[in-house]
Amino acid sequence: MTSTVVRSGPKSSADWIAIEQATFMPNRRPPMVIERGQGSRVWDVEGREYLDLIAGIAVVSLGHSSPVVQRALADQSARLIHISNLYYSIPQLELAQLLMDHSPFDKVFFCNSGAEANEGALKLARKWGKRNRNGAFGIITAEHAFHGRTLATVTATGKESYTRSFTPLPEGFKQVPLNDMDALERAVDATTAAVFLEPIQGESGVHMSTQDYLRDVRDFCRDQGLLFMLDEVQTGIGRLGTLFGFERWGVEPDIATLAKGLGGGVPIGAVVAKDAAAVFEPGDHGSTFGGNPLMCAVARDVVTYILENDVLGNVNRVGSALKRGLEAMAQQQPLIESVRGEGLLLAVELRAERAPDIVRLGIEEGVLLNATGPTTIRLAPPLTLSEAEAEEALDKIARAFSRLDAPEVTQPTST
Numbered sequence: 275m276t277s278t279v280v281r282s283g284p285k286s287s288a289d290w291i292a293i294e295q296a297t298f299m300p301n302r303r304p305p306m307v308i309e310r311g312q313g314s315r316v317w318d319v320e321g322r323e324y325l326d327l328i329a330g331i332a333v334v335s336l337g338h339s340s341p342v343v344q345r346a347l348a349d350q351s352a353r354l355i356h357i358s359n360l361y362y363s364i365p366q367l368e369l370a371q372l373l374m375d376h377s378p379f380d381k382v383f384f385c386n387s388g389a390e391a392n393e394g395a396l397k398l399a400r401k402w403g404k405r406n407r408n409g410a411f412g413i414i415t416a417e418h419a420f421h422g423r424t425l426a427t428v429t430a431t432g433k434e435s436y437t438r439s440f441t442p443l444p445e446g447f448k449q450v451p452l453n454d455m456d457a458l459e460r461a462v463d464a465t466t467a468a469v470f471l472e473p474i475q476g477e478s479g480v481h482m483s484t485q486d487y488l489r490d491v492r493d494f495c496r497d498q499g500l501l502f503m504l505d506e507v508q509t510g511i512g513r514l515g516t517l518f519g520f521e522r523w524g525v526e527p528d529i530a531t532l533a534k535g536l537g538g539g540v541p542i543g544a545v546v547a548k549d550a551a552a553v554f555e556p557g558d559h560g561s562t563f564g565g566n567p568l569m570c571a572v573a574r575d576v577v578t579y580i581l582e583n584d585v586l587g588n589v590n591r592v593g594s595a596l597k598r599g600l601e602a603m604a605q606q607q608p609l610i611e612s613v614r615g616e617g618l619l620l621a622v623e624l625r626a627e628r629a630p631d632i633v634r635l636g637i638e639e640g641v642l643l644n645a646t647g648p649t650t651i652r653l654a655p656p657l658t659l660s661e662a663e664a665e666e667a668l669d670k671i672a673r674a675f676s677r678l679d680a681p682e683v684t685q686p687t688s689t
């Protein structure tokens with residue numbers, strides 16, 4: 275057994291990081307240990323405060339330690355924490371009804387994460403293809419996608435550096451450039467069952483599907499008898515200022531996947547589907563924890579809060595203010611090439627590979643940002659970020675840019 279620095283009494287960030295280094299399969303993260311959070315802010319073990327503009331990678335939708343989440347956890351944990359899908363339990367039925375009432379979908383399957391939701395959607399597409407397209411099983415995804423890290427979802431993601439150590443990969447995945455209808459049409463053949471896209475590619479740097487593209491893909495899928503599936507793991511549940519991201523494009527997929535913000539910080543995912551695509555039968559798919567009463571009670575209350583408290587309005591207002599502020603910053607700061615995104619999923623594109631430096635300087639200035647790559651900074655704060663907090667964040671980001679003469683460092687990039 276490896277010895278560690280475990281000892282009683284208060285520990286510094288360095289003490290905790292020594293434990294991590296002794297015990298974890300390696301990961302890369304900045305050298306501070308976050309101990310608590312409240313609203314849009316978190317504090318490390320040294321008591322330093324940070325305004326959190328990444329929110330656990332677009333997860334903590336109502337802010338850190340939201341009273342809504344705390345109350346749901348307390349009430350439900352006193353009642354029933356886990357029972358499995360051998361039996362009915364009430365919060366999962368309430369959450370299912372809520373999601374169906376506020377979406378074009380008819381059926382749901384609950385799971386525990388984004389990758390699991392996508393894995394479920396991919397299995398659904400394969401079964402649908404067997405039944406409806408002579409055994410077709412192929413899935414077309416977009417270049418620069420991110421769909422998760424299980425074997426099937428990492429294959430759908432298609433990034434060579436994520437897959438090279440894990441071959442052989444599942445068959446049947448093809449990638450096409452986003453926003454290129456001709457390429458998509460060329461890629462479809464008799465083996466194709468579905469097209470699977472993110473409305474906005476969050477992990478690769480907030481790359482947007484154009485308005486026309488998603489509509490054309492929907493029409494094409496309908497005409498060709500293909501499933502149209504959207505990965506709404508990052509864009510769903512309010513992040514773009516609509517409950518589902520696809521509402522912004524005026525399209526409805528046959529299947530969508532959800533996770534991240536759905537649970538406001540607790541792990542839950544869902545596959546939602548229209549009746550014609552919801553082909554799972556008993557025994558086809560399953561999950562011990564999926565639909566767990568504790569997680570579903572939280573998700574039920576998070577979604578209810580979002581709908582009843584104009585959180586979507588806040589996302590639109592504060593998202594626009596933040597984007598305008600970043601665009602104004604771009605006028606002063608030659609390093610900034612452009613700003614893009616919708617609602618509270620935004621990216622700042624730089625003209626040089628300095629995004630990790632800005633993230634590091636942001637930490638020093640007390641703001642948490644995320645570099646999705648060397649030139650791209652992503653912002654995905656809590657959906658409850660206030661206008662005053664957005665102003666404060668802009669000041670801190672501007673200060674980080676103004677200090678860029680500090681030596682360059684390598685920082686973690688993304689998921």
Ligand SMILES: Cc1ncc(COP(=O)(O)O)c(C=O)c1O
Nearest residue numbers: 387388389420421422507508689
């Ligand atoms: C669009 C999208 N799909 C799937 C995933 C995977 O979700 P998880 O990390 O919960 O497995 C992510 C995570 O970043 C995502 O952004």
